[in-house]
Amino acid sequence: MMSRGLDEGKIKGILVTHEHNDHASGVGVTSRNLSLPIYATSGSLSKMERVLNGNEQLITIEGGVPFKIGPMEIQPYSVSHDSLEPVQYCVMSGKKKIAIATDIGFVSTLVTERIKGSDLLVIESNYNKDMLQNGSYPWAIKQRIIGREGHLSNRNAAEIIFNITRNGSPKIVLAHLSEENNRPEIAEKTVRELFEKYDKKLGFLVIASQQEPTPILEI
Numbered sequence: 001m002m003s004r005g006l007d008e009g010k011i012k013g014i015l016v017t018h019e020h021n022d023h024a025s026g027v028g029v030t031s032r033n034l035s036l037p038i039y040a041t042s043g044s045l046s047k048m049e050r051v052l053n054g055n056e057q058l059i060t061i062e063g064g065v066p067f068k069i070g071p072m073e074i075q076p077y078s079v080s081h082d083s084l085e086p087v088q089y090c091v092m093s094g095k096k097k098i099a100i101a102t103d104i105g106f107v108s109t110l111v112t113e114r115i116k117g118s119d120l121l122v123i124e125s126n127y128n129k130d131m132l133q134n135g136s137y138p139w140a141i142k143q144r145i146i147g148r149e150g151h152l153s154n155r156n157a158a159e160i161i162f163n164i165t166r167n168g169s170p171k172i173v174l175a176h177l178s179e180e181n182n183r184p185e186i187a188e189k190t191v192r193e194l195f196e197k198y199d200k201k202l203g204f205l206v207i208a209s210q211q212e213p214t215p216i217l218e219i
Helices: 027-034 042-046 109-115 129-134 139-146 154-164 184-197
Strands: 038-041 058-061 067-069 072-078 087-093 096-101 120-124 171-175 205-207
Touching: 027 038, 038 042, 042 058, 072 109, 087 109, 096 109, 109 154, 120 154, 129 139, 154 184, 171 184, 184 205
Parallel strands: 038 058, 096 120, 120 171, 171 205
Antiparallel strands: 067 072, 072 087, 087 096
């Protein structure tokens, strides 16, 4: 945040999607250092004992039950992933809407309904199918990734983006790219080729990196 000139004092809370290490390992220490409440489902909290020490403010949420953080309405929605009671989030403020959709095994009707009408969509584009199939991962892990409780491929992401895009909106952030089974240029090409095939307008698109912060986006 400092590298982007953002004030960490403006953070009002931490939204947890699920308990896997790549999402929750830093939650406890960040909460304690910045005195921030943690919002998570009871299932997620029950699996996060390793990162919590009892000094955090924990707020239990439920998929499908909106809540407020300051002027923002937060709408958690349930998704299919191999964790305990996972959710993703939509964040609304005024007439603007941000939707987060990562770590989902497939795009359900509920997911589609929640991310429709977004001004900004952060969506997972985890793997290239050929790279995954021909890569070094054990067969069982490959099956987990492509399963209904795993992750979205580049093609999966491209199709949902295509289906919800109207007149170049929403802005798109492709996120959660596998370093082993994907490349940013491949993920972006997959999306752009689908739009070009059907002569449909694609608006702003950026790839989130694991090495550096995403540019500040205005909606």
